[in-house]
Amino acid sequence: MKVLIAYGTTDGQTRKVARFCAYRLTEEGYSVELLPADDGDDIDPALYDAALIAGSVHAGGYQKPLVAFAERHADHLAAMPAAFLSVSLTAAGDDPDDWKGLEDVVAQFGEKTGWSPDPVIHVAGAFRFLEYDFFKSWAMRWIAAQKKMDIDPHVDTEFTDWNKLGRDVDDWLNGVAEKAA
Secondary structure, eight states, X not given: OEEEEEEOOSSSHHHHHHHHXXXXXXXTTOEEEEEEGGGOTTXXXXXXSEXXXXXEOBTTBOOHHHHHHHHHTXXXXXXXXXXXXXXXXXXXXXXXXXXHHHHHHHHHHHHHHSOOOSSEEEEEOEEOTTTOOHHHHHHHHHHHHHTTOOOXXXXXXXXOOHHHHHXXXXXXXXXXXXXXX
């Protein structure tokens, strides 16, 4: 089976998540193409059997190139087994209001692109302080303080649960294989 993994990233954590998925699928014997969404103008999703689309939430939305990619290929994504990996700091917590906001962001993504992803796999993100400029570092420290998160602004702090992500991707693949059989 050929799997397309297209992603949008801002600070690099979603790229890391997408690569993890690509390695995992390759180890399982799948053929994988890993593609930044902003390089997806000439891609034909019809050439793939399944797709993983990944993006991270920043300022209440996903990366513009990812939104444009999903909008451009909404019909193909809806017609094939396709999962959406939504990477966020919210996924690291359990605040019901934050989760409601995250669900709203995913719903807005579906409305904007015309593709309603199913399933949506939520992946906890990271504070990438080594990537931030002064202003973003300040804003991210403020967010962490509001959530009473104990972080060191001089190092990156990763919340991604790689084992859970692996299980979630395996579960999705098993469902895809069952439908194909």
